[in-house]
């Protein structure tokens with residue numbers, strides 16, 4: 001129990017819980033099932049060779065009380081800001097999202113990510129945490145929940161920043177999906193004008209990145225130390241607007257993306273408004289549809305099943321295929337096609353699938 005304040009625990013913690021809650025003493029209660037469930041939900045992560053416990057649960061950590069800050073890093077910190085899409089109002093970081101994102105990061109398989117040692121230069125709070133992330137060498141990723149945004153510091157060479165951003169984006173997207181939240185967050189930088197509450201929000205259009213200040217009349221100037229988070233070419237300064245040119249093989253990026261396997265969550269989001277056409281979609285994708293209940297209330301569920309069957313079929317499960325289906329049935333799926341093309345050319349899609 002004593003290490004729980006540091007987020008660590010062992011299976012025997014549930015022995016202790018038996019005396020507190022009747023649920024845990026029922027004969028049906030299987031400890032292994034509970035652990036599996038908590039792992040599956042990304043509420044806990046399993047640790048290898050950690051003296052203090054076999055599992056880590058960031059929810060058990062205290063919040064930071066003292067101010068937290070990180071020394072200068074090569075790349076300026078990246079900010080993740082939640083924003084109402086239409087009104088552009090800045091929203092608080094969704095409650096509960098931060099610890100879930102941490103566990104998603106620890107559980108991802110693309111890069112080795114571990115909890116930092118318990119020493120003073122590393123943070124271990126439920127709202128500020130330092131992780132060790134290994135590329136060729138070990139580097140530190142500090143994540144701080146400032147409640148109006150998440151601040152991201154990476155101590156390693158800037159060449160790794162785009163990948164770090166991609167891992168983080170995936171972790172936030174997966175956590176948002178698990179919590180049924182909108183993906184209404186944007187990347188930003190602290191405004192160099194030091195104006196209170198001004199964010200330099202990063203946008204992407206016509207193959208270039210640019211920033212827009214939320215408060216300043218004219219957007220501030222952003223240095224190379226910021227753009228390191230966004231892979232691709234040198235910065236081109238055009239008048240007051242700052243842009244970053246995307247590498248030439250951008251169209252080949254597009255092609256690569258079209259060959260990737262879509263995730264059900266993205267398909268559902270893009271097609272939900274056209275769920276009534278599940279029969280067309282399913283037939284065009286060559287999956288069984290004649291057993292689906294025909295009443296209108298079942299359309300969304302049927303659409304989910306259609307996509308599940310398609311993904312399970314492993315039959316040309318690519319963005320290219322589903323885009324072709326939209327083109328073949330433009331009359332019914334024209335709007336979806338437009339949304340789909342928009343999504344596929346977005347930074348979000350690039351970060352998630354490439």
Ligand SMILES: [Zn+2]
Pocket residue numbers: 191192193195198199200213214215216219220
């Ligand atoms: Zn500004």
